[in-house]
Amino acid sequence: MLIGVAGVPTPHFNTFQKQSGKLAGSGHSVFGVPSKPENGAWKTGASTARTLIDRAIALINADNRNAAEGFGVICLAHEWDDLDAFESELFPAALVLRVKLPFPLVIDGEAGRVAFNTVLGTIGKEVPTLIRATRAMRSEVEARRNRSPVLLPVGNFKSDALRPSIEGLSKALLQAGNPAEKVQTACREIEARHPFKPKGSDKGFRDDADVIFRSPGRDLHGRLWEKPGEGHDARCALNGWFRLGGPIASGFHFDCTRPPRLEGRFCNCHGAEGEFVGKPHLNIAPNDYVRI
Numbered sequence: 001m002l003i004g005v006a007g008v009p010t011p012h013f014n015t016f017q018k019q020s021g022k023l024a025g026s027g028h029s030v031f032g033v034p035s036k037p038e039n040g041a042w043k044t045g046a047s048t049a050r051t052l053i054d055r056a057i058a059l060i061n062a063d064n065r066n067a068a069e070g071f072g073v074i075c076l077a078h079e080w081d082d083l084d085a086f087e088s089e090l091f092p093a094a095l096v097l098r099v100k101l102p103f104p105l106v107i108d109g110e111a112g113r114v115a116f117n118t119v120l121g122t123i124g125k126e127v128p129t130l131i132r133a134t135r136a137m138r139s140e141v142e143a144r145r146n147r148s149p150v151l152l153p154v155g156n157f158k159s160d161a162l163r164p165s166i167e168g169l170s171k172a173l174l175q176a177g178n179p180a181e182k183v184q185t186a187c188r189e190i191e192a193r194h195p196f197k198p199k200g201s202d203k204g205f206r207d208d209a210d211v212i213f214r215s216p217g218r219d220l221h222g223r224l225w226e227k228p229g230e231g232h233d234a235r236c237a238l239n240g241w242f243r244l245g246g247p248i249a250s251g252f253h254f255d256c257t258r259p260p261r262l263e264g265r266f267c268n269c270h271g272a273e274g275e276f277v278g279k280p281h282l283n284i285a286p287n288d289y290v291r292i
Helices: 010-023 046-062 084-090 109-143 162-172 179-193 234-241
Strands: 002-009 029-035 071-077 095-100 212-214 254-257 263-267 273-277 282-284
Touching: 002 010, 002 046, 002 109, 010 029, 010 109, 029 046, 046 084, 046 234, 071 109, 084 095, 095 109, 109 179, 162 179
Parallel strands: 002 029, 002 071, 071 095
Antiparallel strands: 212 254, 254 282, 263 273
């Protein structure tokens, strides 16, 4: 599993890098991004999240196997820090586990070394929670890929239930003794409003705009949002690789229909809206990328 750590104080970043391989145990890859001080505190916000995302995608592009087990984020933050902007950048791709950063944080000398080793020890104790929660999502999106509602695109699937359920799941998974049970609870919440039809012309999930989202089975198309241009960025790619940390199958999308043909206004994976006309359907990926 790939694990990103944000908010590592710059003076301690070399120490973090030297010990990062030990924080999560074998089979996991940990990387971090440094944080600079602001008025004596170490801040993490939207820009820190974007740096983390850029780094994660660079590692995945270098070796796609880095994405195979899932992705999770640990954010070092002071107890009063508001992480809403940070978490928003990473939603719905990754779970964010908060680890307390003491204030003031000692930087210099032996006292500084001891203080940061305590922080590293806390990361080591907390990271199994992130791994366990992410594994529950991995199990869901792999075993039930063709009928799991948690893979529906949160932008283009018109629903009052989808986004709140996935947002709630992103919090509940990290607090749950049984994360798999929380995943199924979220699925039931979504399907109470949008029941899955297993067969027939309306097979799939129907949203509030009467658009039917049907998984493609084995007909998986390429990850076009990874190509340069058209406004795509690293966040487009991250949301295409993961859903709450669970790895999304390469090329997975939904065949979207509303007879006689689907047409209308849809957003894409980086938030731009446009008019689309299907021939007769549209392909919409979990990250909201739209393809005719």
